[in-house]
Amino acid sequence: MQIFTNVNYNFIRWRWHALALSTVVVLAGIMAILTTGLPLGIDFSGGTVIIVKFEKRVEEQAVLNALASVPGEKIVQRYGDPQDNERLIRLPELVTEQGASLEQGARAVLERLRAADLGNFEVRSTEIVGPVIGRDLQYKGLLATLASVVGITAYIAIRFRFSFAVGAIVATLHDIFVTVAFLKFFNYELSLNIVAAILTITGYSVNDTIVIFDRVRENLRSMRRDALEQVVNTSVNQTLGRTIITAGTTFLSVLSLYLFGGEVLEGFAFTMLVGIVSGTYSTIFIASAIAILLSQRRKDAQGQAVQATADRQRKKRA
Amino acid sequence: MNKSLRWKLILILAVTATAVYAFYPPREKIRLGLDLKGGVHLVLRAHTDDALRLETETTAERLRQQLRERTITVGSAQLVDATSFRVDGVPPDKDAEFRRVADDETAAAFNRASGVNAYTFTLRDPVALQLRREAVRQALQTIERRVNELGVAEPIVAEHGSAGDQILVQLPGVTDVQRAKDIIRSTAVLELKLVEDGPAASREALLATRNNQMPPDMDVVPGTSELNAPGARPETVYYLVRKAAVVRGNDLRNARPTLDSNNQPAVNFQLNREGARKFSAATGENVGRRLAIILDGRVQSAPEIRNRIDTDGIIEGSFTNQEVSDLALKLRSGALPISLTYLEERTVGPSLGADSIRAGIVASVGGMVLVALFILLYYKLTGINAIVSVLMNLVILLGFMAYIGATMTLPGVAGFILTIGMGVDSNVLIFERIKEELAAGKGLRAAVAAGFDRVFLTILDTHVASLIAAAFLFQFGTGPIRGFATTLFFGLLSNVFTAVFVSRTLFELVLSRRSVAKLSI
Numbered sequence: 001m002q003i004f005t006n007v008n009y010n011f012i013r014w015r016w017h018a019l020a021l022s023t024v025v026v027l028a029g030i031m032a033i034l035t036t037g038l039p040l041g042i043d044f045s046g047g048t049v050i051i052v053k054f055e056k057r058v059e060e061q062a063v064l065n066a067l068a069s070v071p072g073e074k075i076v077q078r079y080g081d082p083q084d085n086e087r088l089i090r091l092p093e094l095v096t097e098q099g100a101s102l103e104q105g106a107r108a109v110l111e112r113l114r115a116a117d118l119g120n121f122e123v124r125s126t127e128i129v130g131p132v133i134g135r136d137l138q139y140k141g142l143l144a145t146l147a148s149v150v151g152i153t154a155y156i157a158i159r160f161r162f163s164f165a166v167g168a169i170v171a172t173l174h175d176i177f178v179t180v181a182f183l184k185f186f187n188y189e190l191s192l193n194i195v196a197a198i199l200t201i202t203g204y205s206v207n208d209t210i211v212i213f214d215r216v217r218e219n220l221r222s223m224r225r226d227a228l229e230q231v232v233n234t235s236v237n238q239t240l241g242r243t244i245i246t247a248g249t250t251f252l253s254v255l256s257l258y259l260f261g262g263e264v265l266e267g268f269a270f271t272m273l274v275g276i277v278s279g280t281y282s283t284i285f286i287a288s289a290i291a292i293l294l295s296q297r298r299k300d301a302q303g304q305a306v307q308a309t310a311d312r313q314r315k316k317r318a
Numbered sequence: 319m320n321k322s323l324r325w326k327l328i329l330i331l332a333v334t335a336t337a338v339y340a341f342y343p344p345r346e347k348i349r350l351g352l353d354l355k356g357g358v359h360l361v362l363r364a365h366t367d368d369a370l371r372l373e374t375e376t377t378a379e380r381l382r383q384q385l386r387e388r389t390i391t392v393g394s395a396q397l398v399d400a401t402s403f404r405v406d407g408v409p410p411d412k413d414a415e416f417r418r419v420a421d422d423e424t425a426a427a428f429n430r431a432s433g434v435n436a437y438t439f440t441l442r443d444p445v446a447l448q449l450r451r452e453a454v455r456q457a458l459q460t461i462e463r464r465v466n467e468l469g470v471a472e473p474i475v476a477e478h479g480s481a482g483d484q485i486l487v488q489l490p491g492v493t494d495v496q497r498a499k500d501i502i503r504s505t506a507v508l509e510l511k512l513v514e515d516g517p518a519a520s521r522e523a524l525l526a527t528r529n530n531q532m533p534p535d536m537d538v539v540p541g542t543s544e545l546n547a548p549g550a551r552p553e554t555v556y557y558l559v560r561k562a563a564v565v566r567g568n569d570l571r572n573a574r575p576t577l578d579s580n581n582q583p584a585v586n587f588q589l590n591r592e593g594a595r596k597f598s599a600a601t602g603e604n605v606g607r608r609l610a611i612i613l614d615g616r617v618q619s620a621p622e623i624r625n626r627i628d629t630d631g632i633i634e635g636s637f638t639n640q641e642v643s644d645l646a647l648k649l650r651s652g653a654l655p656i657s658l659t660y661l662e663e664r665t666v667g668p669s670l671g672a673d674s675i676r677a678g679i680v681a682s683v684g685g686m687v688l689v690a691l692f693i694l695l696y697y698k699l700t701g702i703n704a705i706v707s708v709l710m711n712l713v714i715l716l717g718f719m720a721y722i723g724a725t726m727t728l729p730g731v732a733g734f735i736l737t738i739g740m741g742v743d744s745n746v747l748i749f750e751r752i753k754e755e756l757a758a759g760k761g762l763r764a765a766v767a768a769g770f771d772r773v774f775l776t777i778l779d780t781h782v783a784s785l786i787a788a789a790f791l792f793q794f795g796t797g798p799i800r801g802f803a804t805t806l807f808f809g810l811l812s813n814v815f816t817a818v819f820v821s822r823t824l825f826e827l828v829l830s831r832r833s834v835a836k837l838s839i
Contacts, residue, residue, distance in 0.1 A: 051670075102660040103499075124670040126495075130661040133361060136479070144794030151786045159779060193729060196791055196799045200736070200806065203787025207743065207780040214776045242750040245696065249689045249746070250739030256684035257735050262677030264353070265732055272736070 009240075011284055012233045012292070018285035022174055029181020039184065041191035042127060044141070046134035048091040048105045051124040057085055058118050066116030070108045080263045086124065102130050141195045148202045149173070156210065164213050167290035168206055171282040175205045178278040179271055188267050197271035204250070205279030208243050212283060215239050232288045240284075247280040323830060326823045334710060337717025347720045350490075351727030353798050354675050356668035357490035358498065361661045364483045368656040369453035370446055371400040373427070377439070378403040381423045382534075390416055402428075402440040410435065450482065456655045458485060463651035464501050465489065478796075484661065486796075495665050497644065503658050505614055506648035508567035508587075510631070512600065513608035513620050516557035517541065524558045537561045539610065541617025542635070557617050559610050564600040569593025573649035575642040578634045583642040585633040587649060594629045602626035613645075678731035685735045686712075689742055697749055699838035703824045704745035711741050711816040715809045724808075727801030737809030740784065744777045744817030753839060762836070766825050774818060781810050 042049050060076040067074050072093035079088040091105040106126055113121060129137075149172055157165035179198060188194065215235040223231050236243075254276065258269035341347045352359050374397060382395050393407020408416050420430065420437065428439040441449075454477065462475045470489045478486035492498050514536060518524045521538050525531065532538070540554050571590040578584040589597055601609070601623050610620040611633050618635045637645070689708070693701040715737065719726065752769035760768060785807060792803035 053669075103663060106663075107496075122667065122669065123665075124667050126663065126665045128660075128663040132363070133662045140794050144790045147793075148787045148790040151790065152783050155782060155786060192795070192799055196729060196795060196802055199787055199791050199794070200784075200802075203784035204740070206783040207740075210779045210783060211747070211776060214779065238754075239750075242746055245750075246740075246743040246746050249692060249742045250736070252688040252692055253685035253735050253739035256688055257681045257732055259681075260677060260684050261681040261732065261735075262674055262728075264674060264728055265677075265681075268729065268732055 008234075008237050010233065011236050012229050012288070015285050015289040015292075018281075019289060022178070022282070022286065025181055026174065026177045029177060029184055032181070032184050038180070039187070039189035040138075041189040041194075042090070042092070042129050042134070043192045044134050044138045044190060045092065046129050046131040047093065048103075048109075048129075049127045050089045050106055050109055051079055051126075052087050052089060052113065053122045053124050054085040054087065054118060055120040058087065060087065062116075062118060063087055063089065063113070066118060067109055067112050070105070070112060072105065074109075102128055137192065141192075145176070145195070145199055145202065148199055149176075152202060152206050156206070156213070159210075160213050160217060163290075164216075167286070167288065168209050168213075170290045171209055171279075171286045172202050172205055174282045174286055175201055175275055175278045178282075179274050182274045183267075183271065186270070188270060191267055193265065193268040194271050197268045197275065200272065201275030201279060205275065205282060208239075208246065208280060208283040211242065212236055212239050212288065216288075229292055232292055236284055236288055243280060243283065247276055251276050320830070323823070323826050326819070327827065330710070330820055330823060334713055337714045340717040341720035344716075344720075348716070349723055349725045350671075350675075351725045351730070351798060351801055352488060352490055352664070352671075353666050353728045354671050354678075354726065355490050356493075356666050356671035357488065358492050358495050358666075359662070359664040359797060360487040360489075360499065360502070361478055361663075362485045362487065362503070362658040363661050364454050364457050364485055365657045365659070366450040366453050366483050367400045369449050370441060371397070372655075373449055374401060374403055374441060377424055377428065381405070381420060384419050384423055385416070388415070388419060390419065392416070398438065401446060402438055404436060404438045406436045408435050408437065453656045454483065454485070457658065460652050460654050461485065461487060461502050464647060465498075467647045467651060468492075468498060468501060470498075485658070488797075491668070493668070495663075497640075499660065499663075501644055501648060503654075503660070504648050505654045505657055506567065506645075506651075507614055507653045508570070508633075508649060509563040509612045510565040510597075511537075511539075511559040511561075511563050511610050511612060512604055513610045514558045514560060516559075516608075517555035517620070518557075519553075519555060521556050524556055535561050539612055539615065539617050541610070541612075541620070557610050557620060559612070559617075563612075564609070565589060565593050565597050567649060567653045569596070570649055573646040575639070575646050576632065578632060582634070583637045583639050584635070585637075585642055585646050585649065587631050587633065589629050589631070597631070598626055598628045674728050678728060678734075682731065682735055682738075685738050689738055693742060693745075697839055700749060703821055703828075704742055704749070706824060707745060707816040707821045708738055708741045710820055711737065711809065711813050714812045714816065715805065718808055718812065719805065724804050725801055726805075727798040729798045730801030730805045733802040733805030733809060736806060737813065740810070741813045741817065743780065744773075744813060745821060747773050747776060747780075748817070748821065749839060756839075763829055766822075766829065770818065770822050777814065777817060781814055784810055 060078065063076045064074060067089070072091055075090040075092065077088045077090070079086040089109055091109070093105070106128055110123065149169065152172070153165045153169045156168045176198060179201060183190070183194065212235055215238055216232055219231045219235050223234070251273065254269055254272045257265060258273060261269055378395050378397060385392060390412045391409065392405050395403060395405045397403045405420070420439070424430065424439050427445045428441055431438045431440065458475055458477065465473045465475055465487065468489070470492055472490055474486065474488040476486050478484040487502060489498055515524055515527065524538055536558055539557050539559055541557055542554065569589050569592060571588045573585055573587040576584055576586040605623050605625060608620045608622050611618045611631070613633070618633055633645070690705045693704050697704065712734065715734070748769050751773050752765050755765035755768045756762070788803045788807040788810070792800055792807070795803060
């Protein structure tokens with residue numbers, strides 16, 4: 001089968017539209033975050049999460065009523081498949097370390113649930129994160145993401161040329177922002193798993209960027225007469241088949257994870273799905289656009305230099 | 319079939335066989351993380367300041383004693399904070415002598431600073447650092463002993479974090495988390511001290527008989543009233559005890575559960591030789607007095623010494639069988655040198671662990687099936703090449719992880735699945751290039767060769783970027799995320815081998831038959 005044979009879509013023509021669309025999405029995300037805050041899971045904000053599986057069906061309100069005497073804020077959510085009767089109980093309040101023990105929220109919740117008339121239940125998992133660890137992880141997560149972006153960009157700068165590296169950085173940052181925006185739109189909170197997915201995307205999104213840049217480098221040698229824009233466009237078209245298919249296969253494998261992988265990894269899988277789509281999109285439109293933009297200036301300067309030399313030589317001959 | 323091709327095939331088969339041998343049967347050979355096995359993950363902070371305070375207090379006390387012996391009366395010797403203490407009111411005529419005595423006692427570990435008739439002694443930084451490290455090390459050892467006694471298989475007790483004061487404890491398969499936490503955290507300091515006065519209802523009542531002043535060599539310790547009125551709430555009473563303990567926890571040789579004279583659960587403890595000597599002397603000289611048995615700063619009981627006791631003692635109280643067993647365990651493992659607080663706790667129940675494993679397997683198989691269908695559809699028979707190399711990649715990855723004892727976590731399974739998707743990437747690169755070369759008019763075998771050669775560097779480049787990301791992920795993460803970084807990292811590495819070497823060998827195998835003129839691609 002062959003799709004995309006001898007294609008020649010003019011991607012480059014659409015690059016400004018693409019940049020505009022991206023800007024809109026990213027801005028919308030940033031606005032949403034600025035107004036209602038970035039949803040941080042307890043991994044980063046500290047707090048308690050208990051996942052309880054009831055034997056019979058229990059309404060969220062019933063659980064909340066049972067926990068009425070537990071101090072602090074309480075959130076009860078449905079979790080997993082409806083027939084599993086699982087509920088997620090969350091205590092976002094931070095526990096101060098002096099005197100109070102870390103687990104007193106969890107203990108109080110379990111006591112009240114046992115005392116209430118909600119039937120048998122099983123504790124599937126508990127997570128209690130103190131504020132110290134939460135802050136620590138926030139810091140480490142941010143650092144790791146930045147370090148990863150810097151490391152990868154450095155690698156591209158070395159292997160290709162600097163303007164390409166800038167294009168790659170912009171594309172990667174774009175992917176990170178778009179992903180976080182979508183996480184906000186779909187109400188996922190940042191957890192350790194999701195940050196891990198974001199880090200993976202920084203590596204992945206650069207993959208197809210590299211492939212295209214590789215092709216551009218090759219074509220620059222053979223298409224000397226053409227403008228850089230043309231070379232880049234041709235390269236993108238030539239690698240289009242490969243770009244779409246690998247994005248497709250990775251998307252399929254992550255889709256399987258999203259559908260069958262269970263609740264725990266749902267956030268991770270969703271992040272990867274968004275990241276893969278955004279990564280492909282950003283490679284085709286954004287990385288190439290930035291690379292052209294930056295190379296353009298140098299080409300103009302070079303062009304002027306070549307022109308100046310030619311002028312001088314003509315004057316000499318004249 | 320030519321010779322080099324045969325050797326290549328043998329190599330591939332050998333590698334596959336080794337990998338399978340390494341991870342089969344998977345139930346035994348592959349280490350599972352807590353999120354797949356069930357268990358508890360704890361992070362504790364070690365309050366190393368406690369160790370510094372103890373050193374400062376002990377040194378101050380020793381200095382006080384030395385000054386008393388030499389009849390140098392000072393105003394006061396008080397603790398300023400965990401690392402320094404101050405001596406006020408040094409008589410000017412005894413100044414030189416004081417300094418000599420002080421230096422004898424403190425110069426090794428403390429810096430001396432002079433004030434107006436006063437001196438401040440501060441613990442030296444390198445000494446403080448050493449004490450902190452030592453305290454954490456001791457705490458680790460004690461916790462390890464306790465965890466081992468709990469009977470947990472393959473526990474992890476290790477230093478954690480960059481500040482040097484966090485301890486990580488992982489207990490796979492533990493279901494009674496509360497008990498495990500109590501046992502780990504309890505300081506379990508046992509002291510036996512002679513009772514001067516008490517029990518009394520309040521501190522003031524005790525001190526009233528001594529001019530409301532605390533004698534320097536004594537202390538007031540709370541305890542529970544021994545009045546066992548059935549149903550009555552236990553009340554707190556106070557004892558005035560001698561500060562210096564007759565016997566401490568580390569004088570114990572053994573501790574085990576037993577029954578007291580009322581057939582209630584109690585702990586019997588046996589002293590080692592040195593402890594027995596001290597105990598025997600103290601009990602012999604103090605018949606008729608009470609001896610307070612103090613656990614973690616609370617008086618458990620204060621029986622009257624009837625006669626000289628040599629080696630054994632009994633700790634009574636209103637204990638349950640479980641409490642007695644746990645207390646004996648804690649005493650056997652030794653006291654913790656510092657206090658600990660919990661910073662993080664994550665528990666996964668065994669049912670969730672099993673469900674996660676199942677979900678992981680289903681998702682992996684599902685991913686493999688989806689990708690395989692897609693590849694076969696697009697690349698037709700050549701797609702089999704890609705599928706074989708991806709499968710081999712997974713096998714090698716599993717084998718390698720089993721071999722190095724890496725832990726498989728739920729995110730690790732996600733990394734596994736990602737490797738499927740990303741692994742195929744390399745094959746796609748190669749196939750697309752081969753198609754291009756064929757379209758450009760190259761012969762079959764030449765096209766294949768050109769495809770592999772041209773693409774090799776690109777494959778390396780794409781892998782390096784993800785490898786960099788995986789490396790930082792490993793740095794950032796603990797536990798489950800590290801599992802993910804590990805699978806991703808090794809999956810990518812082995813992918814270079816399978817995508818290039820294995821895939822190419824398969825091509826050569828197919829093309830080695832002269833009858834093959836066209837590639838189904």
